[in-house]
Amino acid sequence: MSKDIRVRKGLDLKLKGEADKKIVNASQSSIYAIKPADFHAVVPKLILKEGAAVKAGEPIFYSKYDEKVKFCSPVSGTITEILRGAKRRILEVKITANASNEVVNHGKLDLSNASGEQVKSILLESGCWPFIIQRPYSIVANSEDTPKAIFISAYATAPLAGDPEFILADKKEAFQAGITALSKLTSGKVHLSVGKKSGLKDVSDADVHTVKGTHPAGNVGVQIHKIDPINMGERVWTVGAEDVATIGNLFLTGEYKPERTVALVGTAVKDEDRKYYKTIAGANVKTLVGTVDTDNTRIISGDVLTGDKLSNDQFINFYHNTLTLIPEGNQYAFLGWLPFTRNDVPSNAGTSFSKLFGGKKEVNTNLNGEDRALVVTGEMEEVMPMDIYPLQLIKACMAGDIEKMENLGIYEVAPEDFALIDFTNTSKLEAQEVIRLGLDLMITEVG
Structure with missing residues (x-):
């Protein structure tokens, strides 16, 4: 089978507001949160209560239907609030960080001699297991399953999405360790999809596929479909590119450090602020964007097509490495429904000047x-x-x-x-x- 993937159907949304290829450290958040809603179909069962002191990597809750899967604190500090909604459903577990930065150490592991069971045990205990997503259903993987293959996409095509190649530039050792660890968990292969000019093609313990085409070519689901489709009764796992490096760092250092390199994008962000920020999963939005006028600006954790709407006091999604700010769609164009009248709105319609003349567009939520x-x-x-x-x-x-x-x-x-x-x-x-x-x-x- 060819290692090249060519995607011909799709659509690239060319939007203004891309992040510059510069990495800076984000302001340290005083409060972090773990949101059970980020882990679809997981029903949390609390291990710790409000007021409990925690170390980074210490379990806070586990999955009701898979008790081996633990969700751990991203920082050391104190659990200051457990926010509940209707029927006492847990919405957020908030942790106020302290300066001690205590971390649970699971010990380094020589992956060349490690068994699959050893790797799985550490991933489950450390809090890294939730990085592994199961297909079908796009939910956290069942700890009892053995997938027929594992897929990693290091090729992003979503509008204004963070560039995995750039994010991984200084994490290649950890990325390789993560791939080696994941290869112990499957009876098949680890498949890595990259762009044509990628610097990740020389990794070992994985089949590398070169992807070319318009969005959604970067979606791991499209890559699975092209490489090894899922049949009824089969399971495959997927892991985000930066999450692979986090898993690798766990085995290199023994510590759970869920770092996020977040691309701050969108036309509602000042030009000088559009760059990549190093932070920790679950950080408060304010540490990246300050206080935003949310009546006129939409804060999105993720890209404009699939992201989640946030308010000023909320927290970045566990899996996202893009934070998008665009204007709210609270202004309307006069007779905007007429064909061939607007060139400022991205469109795939044949009656749109936008499609005919192309160019990058500024979007809003209208x-x-x-x-x-x-x-x-x-x-x-x-x-x-x-x-x-x-x-x-x-x-x-x-x-x-x-x-x-x-x-x-x-x-x-x-x-x-x-x-x-x-x-x-x-x-x-x-x-x-x-x-x-x-x-x-x-x-x-x-x-």
């Missing part, structure tokens, strides 16, 4: 239209590079038809694979939400 009927237009197929029927799968998910969902490829997809459909379809359908609900139904009914 939907540019209301909900409409879901009709067959072929728009979805234009931006879906996987060999599935997106419209039919969406309808099957809306109907809750499990048999049709299986036949149409529900096991191969994750919500992020439908992000471009959210953007391009004229019905204004929330396709990612529909797919997520469909996957949740499969978890409940099929397992």
Whole structure:
């Protein structure tokens, strides 16, 4: 099989507000948070209570349905608040950091002689296991499973997303150690996808694939589909590129250090502030952007297609290395619905000057239209590079038809694979939400 992946369907959104290739240290956050909502389908069971002192890497809660999977504090300090919502659901566990920086040490491990069970045991105890995501369902991997393969994408195509190559420039030793550790956990191969000019092609213990094409070529789901598709009953695991380095650092030093190199992007960020910031997972948004006028500016943890809306006092998502600030869509263009009238809005429509003349655009959160009927237009197929029927799968998910969902490829997809459909379809359908609900139904009914 060829090691090259060429993605021809898709769409690159050329947006203004890219981060400069400069890395600086972010202001130290006084409060960090672990949010169970970041770990889909995990029901947390608390180990520690409010007021407890914790070290970095000390477990705070575990998964109700997989007790071996522990979620650990990113810093040393004190648990100052456990924020709960309806039915006492845990929303956030807040930790006030201290200056002692105490860390749980799990001891270094010689990976060349280590067994898979040794590697798995340390990953589960240290808090690194949640970095491993299972497909199908896009949830934290089951500790009892052995995947047929593990996939890592070091090629980003999402709008304004942080560049994995740049982020890993000074972490190559840890990245290699992480790949070696992951190779102990699968009966198959570790697959690493990179760009054509990547400096990561010489890694060992992995099959390296060169990816070329428009977004969503960088999505790990597309890469799985091209390399080794998921069949019913099979499991594969995925790990983010920087998370691989965090796993490798665990075995090199014995310590859990969930560093995040966050790209601060978007036109609502000052030009001089658009760069990469070194921080820790769960840091407060204010340490990167200060206090933002959220009436006129949208703070997004992640990219503009798949990210989560945040307020000033919230915390960066556990898995994200991009923080995007764009204007709120609270201004409307006069007669903006007319064709060939606007060149300032990115669009894939043939009646748009934006598509005809190209160039980088400044986006806001305006939907540019209301909900409409879901009709067959072929728009979805234009931006879906996987060999599935997106419209039919969406309808099957809306109907809750499990048999049709299986036949149409529900096991191969994750919500992020439908992000471009959210953007391009004229019905204004929330396709990612529909797919997520469909996957949740499969978890409940099929397992």
